[in-house]
Amino acid sequence: MAFDAYQKREFKLVGTRVPRPDGIDKVTGRAMYGADPVAPGMLVGRILRSPHAHAKIVAIDTSEALALPGVKAVVTGADFVLPQDAFLADIGENAMAQGKSLYDGHAVAAVAAISAEVAKAALKKIKVTYEVLPHVTDVDAAMKAAAPVVREGLRLESVPDGAGGNVTHFCEFGHGDLAAGFAKADKIVERSFKTAATHQGYIEPHACLASVTADGKADLWCCTQGQFNVRWLCSELMGMEASQLRVTPSEIGGGFGGKTTVFIEPVALMLSKKAGRPVKIVMSRDEVFRATGPTVSTSIDVKIGMTKDGRITAGEAKLRYSGGAYQCMTVEMGGQAAFACYDLEAVRTQGWNVLTNRPKEAAYRAPGAPQAIYAVESVVDELCQEFGLDPIEVRIKNAAKKGTKSSYGPTFDDIGLMATLEAAKKHPHYTAPLKPGQARGVSCGFWFNFGGNTCVTLNVNTDGTVGVTEGNPDIGGSRASISLMAAEELGIPYEKVRTIVADTASLGFCDVTDGSRVTFAVGIATIRAARDAIKKMCGRAAKIWGIAEEAVEWREGAAHPAGPNAGKFPPMTLAEIAAVSFQTGGPIAGHHEVNADGAGVSFGVHLVDLEVDKETGATKIQRYTVFQDAGKAVHPDYVEGQMQGGAAQGIGWALNEEYIYGDDGRLQNAGFLDYRVPVASDLPPIEAVILEIPNPGHPYGVRGVGETSIVPPLAAISNGISRAVGKRLQQLPMSPPRVLKAIKSA
Amino acid sequence: MRYEKPQTVAEAARLLSAEKGLSRILAGGTDVLVQMKSGLIEPDLIVDIKALPGLRSIVAEAGGFRVGAAVAGAQLAEDRDLKKAWPGVVEAANLIGSTQVQGRCTMAGNLCNASPAADSVPALVAAGATVRIAGPGAARDVAVETIPAGPGKTTLKKGEFVTSIFLPARPARSADAYLRFIPRSEMDIAVAAAAVNLTLDAEGRVTAARVALGAVAPTVLLVEAAAAALIGSKLEEAALEKLSAACSAAAKPIDDKRGSVAYRKDVVGVLAKRAARIAYTRAGGKQ
Known part of the structure; x- marks a missing residue:
């Protein structure tokens, strides 16, 4: 077995619920968030945004704004030279419009001034001449041949001839003979679904402080899920060398995928460069809703055939996703995830990305999967009702398992779907009788998970403590989990380890905090960095004892002679070795750099009991249980938090959250009042049942847990409501007016 | 923008009458401050009425209750007699905003903000409440439903403002x-x-x-x-x-x-x- 492969072991620390290292700072208000840094001479940056869904920018006159006392710089699209690369150019074009406003809220100009008041006054003095163009915000309308074309020239070769002018990408997945599969079915159900764009709803708005100096160096402090990604994007957009831009991430008040790109950062850098002073930009909530990335809006057709004993004979899905006015590949993930829970002989998914006059999509927790799986799981549930079959039994009968050729290609290794289904079936929630008026919904969910580029430095201090330096902002408790893994491997107490998140100049490249990758990938790098440090500490002990390095072994936090032949020396603890390190060769540190693979796919099953007010269409969620495979739960509190958090966001998405556009193409609900995330009193206690099926790709068996939990709630709740009202719901959100309409038509 | 905190009703009426620009009353501020912050309004004059005599108290009058225009939602909830006589009015007022907002928001403000969706207003109208209006002339009492004129608009004239809301005495049952x-x-x-x-x-x-x-x-x-x-x-x-x-x-x-x-x-x-x-x-x- 490889040195770092998974080995079954008894853990001392991993799996315990230790105090979180960021807790005190956060509850006392001391934690430094994106809006907190200040710099001498700092200016306030503000952005002027387009009020039009689609308009040509004929002219921008900034002269009056620049003449206003206290205004130090004005920036427009003309200040940026966009990179050739289409992906980078889109990000730049989204940060500041280039000749066209593509959605309501698109940035068209920015100012830096000595105060917020002056900046606000300056924005009013910028004169933008627009030529308003026809717009389209609905994905189905945008597919039509007659729809206004949002942008020309984005269509990839993958798009077949005859698609509308807004279709930019086409993809297809699957295997087997669909016609033969459907022919074997006793019943085929075909349904169409729509899901609204939803926002991640992080509480902390985007904020940054940029400081570009006269000699071309720059510092950027910002709230992000990935400082190295920010460095890459901003240095490209600013025409800088990566080494000249240092990016320092702040604490983060929620991200959920939405902070994996840049919006205000290049603007702040350009303002700072022109003004010659540091510039801070903090978005308002209105700006966050209008101009950052919500998830895709979708329209999906699903066709599934089933035998009367519950075997799925064939499945097909057609997915139309819109990532706004930009190229967007999220439909690929929807197409791959749609049928991933099932072991199918015949399956096909096809996906189209469609341009609309909406903001550029950003990742949101398992991007693309919740929508596709909502549609598939709704049809599976309808077939279960049709045949009077138990929805969990049917899923067990069709579940993907080790050796299943997945609907998107790869053959699965050890996966936890069957275990989660069996756990759900046996759980008291599933066996509890329903009260009158109550209904129960079930859904499976899936997410790929990701590994990626990761660096860790582990410094052994002379007082016997350890500092772990990693490069991923802590959005879900990763510092606690990383400290736990370092302490476990080294054999020292958790309290002796402190993990910090480094800036881009202090560590090698780390991929964004996304794909549920951090506890998995940074965990691998931390364990290996600890093993590197252990090897060095064993070497120091060997030197002191005058024996060969190979004759020293590490256990329980100390170096020991490996056996009687190695010599009789009392063990040396980490603290003892560290204390004399300056005399034995200098400071001791472990390192590891890796592009981690073997993340291991993740499955979950959700159960919900709910009640619908038949006169108002309001849904009350009464009981909710999440079953999910965590591989090994390093810090169970945080794993439960991820499972509950995903469920809470999914409940909001299912019931009320949506981007509402008016006929004028403007966003109607750019605030938390009318963009309704659930409040605490909307949610029942969410029970989290952790299953631990070790991931063979991680030394401790860890599997990412952050995203799968948002996938099942949409269908679980839709299935519950559909059963409660006797009518299949086919659109999200299932807001009270929509549910009442369904009740009246039932 | 000027901020004034007059000590008498007459002074408040004078300030409001004399202002040539946009003036706004500040009681709880849970609407006006939010509107100012979001850039919806840019008043030239803010008149804080919280220091005016009687504006922050609930007083028994003719078997009913006179509720000062600056009485906060939380204060209504703590008045046992009022709650017993007018549970619907109190529950309506207590639905405005959140627990934090309840420490500041007022029924008079809810009425004069003139939102069609104001929670306390239907309850006040059903209760047959009257409103006392101060202004350049003599104080006058009007039925509560005569105040809103449309979304964001009231029938109050230049220089006028609400000083109290009166909830009448209750018959048995x-x-x-x-x-x-x-x-x-x-x-x-x-x-x-x-x-x-x-x-x-x-x-x-x-x-x-x-x-x-x-x-x-x-x-x-x-x-x-x-x-x-x-x-x-x-x-x-x-x-x-x-x-x-x-x-x-x-x-x-x-x-x-x-x-x-x-x-x-x-x-x-x-x-x-x-x-x-x-x-x-x-x-x-x-x-």
């Missing part, structure tokens, strides 16, 4: 109730709302009723046909259906992001029925 519909469980704005105020005779028959609806027209609606449906009834199913139909018929809502015309017309009838049942039980009626 009287009670009120307020219900609103919101898509979540709290911290939201009414999609539709109904307030019902009832008096029963010893047999449990409704002898007097007032029904007011919120969020289904440009201003609060006092629906006489709805009240008529209840009077003489013991809240039998037929009476409730008549009430519900009268409310749905009277509602003139708009389609917007919070709900459709059809949905609001449906739900306001449902709310009226449910509010009537609550008020009836509170008044001692047995269904």
Whole structure:
């Protein structure tokens, strides 16, 4: 077995619920968030945004704004030279419009001034001449041949001839003979679904402080899920060398995928460069809703055939996703995830990305999967009702398992779907009788998970403590989990380890905090960095004892002679070795750099009991249980938090959250009042049942847990409501007016 | 922008009358400060009325209650006598905003902000409350429903402002109730709302009723046909259906992001029925 492969072991620390290292700072208000840094001479940056869904920018006159006392710089699209690369150019074009406003809220100009008041006054003095163009915000309308074309020239070769002018990408997945599969079915159900764009709803708005100096160096402090990604994007957009831009991430008040790109950062850098002073930009909530990335809006057709004993004979899905006015590949993930829970002989998914006059999509927790799986799981549930079959039994009968050729290609290794289904079936929630008026919904969910580029430095201090330096902002408790893994491997107490998140100049490249990758990938790098440090500490002990390095072994936090032949020396603890390190060769540190693979796919099953007010269409969620495979739960509190958090966001998405556009193409609900995330009193206690099926790709068996939990709630709740009202719901959100309409038509 | 905190009603009226630009009253500030921060309004003068005599107290008067214009929602909830006499008014006022907002928001502010969805206003209208208005001339009392003129507009004249709201004395076996519909469980704005105020005779028959609806027209609606449906009834199913139909018929809502015309017309009838049942039980009626 490889040195770092998974080995079954008894853990001392991993799996315990230790105090979180960021807790005190956060509850006392001391934690430094994106809006907190200040710099001498700092200016306030503000952005002027387009009020039009689609308009040509004929002219921008900034002269009056620049003449206003206290205004130090004005920036427009003309200040940026966009990179050739289409992906980078889109990000730049989204940060500041280039000749066209593509959605309501698109940035068209920015100012830096000595105060917020002056900046606000300056924005009013910028004169933008627009030529308003026809717009389209609905994905189905945008597919039509007659729809206004949002942008020309984005269509990839993958798009077949005859698609509308807004279709930019086409993809297809699957295997087997669909016609033969459907022919074997006793019943085929075909349904169409729509899901609204939803926002991640992080509480902390985007904020940054940029400081570009006269000699071309720059510092950027910002709230992000990935400082190295920010460095890459901003240095490209600013025409800088990566080494000249240092990016320092702040604490983060929620991200959920939405902070994996840049919006205000290049603007702040350009303002700072022109003004010659540091510039801070903090978005308002209105700006966050209008101009950052919500998830895709979708329209999906699903066709599934089933035998009367519950075997799925064939499945097909057609997915139309819109990532706004930009190229967007999220439909690929929807197409791959749609049928991933099932072991199918015949399956096909096809996906189209469609341009609309909406903001550029950003990742949101398992991007693309919740929508596709909502549609598939709704049809599976309808077939279960049709045949009077138990929805969990049917899923067990069709579940993907080790050796299943997945609907998107790869053959699965050890996966936890069957275990989660069996756990759900046996759980008291599933066996509890329903009260009158109550209904129960079930859904499976899936997410790929990701590994990626990761660096860790582990410094052994002379007082016997350890500092772990990693490069991923802590959005879900990763510092606690990383400290736990370092302490476990080294054999020292958790309290002796402190993990910090480094800036881009202090560590090698780390991929964004996304794909549920951090506890998995940074965990691998931390364990290996600890093993590197252990090897060095064993070497120091060997030197002191005058024996060969190979004759020293590490256990329980100390170096020991490996056996009687190695010599009789009392063990040396980490603290003892560290204390004399300056005399034995200098400071001791472990390192590891890796592009981690073997993340291991993740499955979950959700159960919900709910009640619908038949006169108002309001849904009350009464009981909710999440079953999910965590591989090994390093810090169970945080794993439960991820499972509950995903469920809470999914409940909001299912019931009320949506981007509402008016006929004028403007966003109607750019605030938390009318963009309704659930409040605490909307949610029942969410029970989290952790299953631990070790991931063979991680030394401790860890599997990412952050995203799968948002996938099942949409269908679980839709299935519950559909059963409660006797009518299949086919659109999200299932807001009270929509549910009442369904009740009246039932 | 000037900020003034006058000590007398006369001085406040003088400041408001003399201002040539945009003036706003500051009591709780839970609307005006938010509107200023979001850039919706840029007042030239803010007149803080919290220091005016009597504006922050609830006083017994002629068997009823005079509620100062700067009395916060939380203060209403702590007044046992008021809560006992007017449970619907207090529950309506306590639905405004959140727990934090309740420490500041006022019924007079809720009324003068003139939102069609204001929670306390239908309850005040159903209660038959009157409003005392100060201004350049002599103080005058008007029925509460005469204040809102349309979304964001009142009938108050230049220099005028509300100093108190009066809730009248109650006959025996009287009670009120307020219900609103919101898509979540709290911290939201009414999609539709109904307030019902009832008096029963010893047999449990409704002898007097007032029904007011919120969020289904440009201003609060006092629906006489709805009240008529209840009077003489013991809240039998037929009476409730008549009430519900009268409310749905009277509602003139708009389609917007919070709900459709059809949905609001449906739900306001449902709310009226449910509010009537609550008020009836509170008044001692047995269904």
